Amino acid sequence: MSLAQYALNIGLLVFILASNVGTREVTRRRLLQPLVLVAVAAAVFLRDVPTLGNDGRLVAVGLVAGVMLGVVAGLLVTVHERSGSLVMTAGTAYALLWVVVIVGRVLFAYGADHWFTxxxxxxxxxxxxxxADAWTAAFIVMALAMVVARVSVTWVRVARARRSRRHSAVAVTA
Structure with a gap:
C-alpha cells in the first residue's frame, strides 16, 4: 500500500466520522452524497478488477463482508423525530465499527507488505x-459495499419513520 493509499484510508475514516457521528437532520443530500462518492470511487479504483483464478471469488467475499458490515453500521444509526423533523444519530458503536474496519484494512495491507508477506x-x-491487485479490489469492493449497505439500511429506516409520521398525523386528525 502506498503512502497515498494510507492517507486516503485515514481521510476516509475522518470524513465518515465527521459527517455521520452525532445527530444530523435527514436530508436527501445526506442520503445521496455517499452513493455519489461510491460511484466516483468505483469508477476511479475499479477499472481493471482481476478475474483470473479465484480472484472473482475473493472480490465476492469482499462484497459479502462489506454488505454485512454495512448492514450492522446501518442498524447502529437510529432515526427518530426531533422538533418536527427526522434526524439520524450515530454514536460510539458506529464510530468504533468504522475505526475497526478501516484500521483493520490498513493493518492488513501493511502486514501483507511487512509482517506476513x-x-x-x-x-x-x-x-x-x-x-495484490485481487486483494486490493476485494478490499475496495468491501469498502464501497459497506457504504451502500449502510445507506440502504438508513434509507429504509427513514422511509419507515416517515410512514409512521404520516399514520400518526392521520390518526390525530381523524
Whole structure:
C-alpha cells in the first residue's frame, strides 16, 4: 500500500466520522452524497478488477463482508423525530465499527507488505489468487459495499419513520 493509499484510508475514516457521528437532520443530500462518492470511487479504483483464478471469488467475499458490515453500521444509526423533523444519530458503536474496519484494512495491507508477506503469497498461490491487485479490489469492493449497505439500511429506516409520521398525523386528525 502506498503512502497515498494510507492517507486516503485515514481521510476516509475522518470524513465518515465527521459527517455521520452525532445527530444530523435527514436530508436527501445526506442520503445521496455517499452513493455519489461510491460511484466516483468505483469508477476511479475499479477499472481493471482481476478475474483470473479465484480472484472473482475473493472480490465476492469482499462484497459479502462489506454488505454485512454495512448492514450492522446501518442498524447502529437510529432515526427518530426531533422538533418536527427526522434526524439520524450515530454514536460510539458506529464510530468504533468504522475505526475497526478501516484500521483493520490498513493493518492488513501493511502486514501483507511487512509482517506476513510469505503467508499471503502462499495463501494466494494455494487458492489461485493472482496477486495484490485481487486483494486490493476485494478490499475496495468491501469498502464501497459497506457504504451502500449502510445507506440502504438508513434509507429504509427513514422511509419507515416517515410512514409512521404520516399514520400518526392521520390518526390525530381523524
Amino acid at each position: 510469505g503467508w499471503i503469497r502462499r495463501f494466494s498461490l494455494e487458492n489461485r489468487i493472482t496477486g
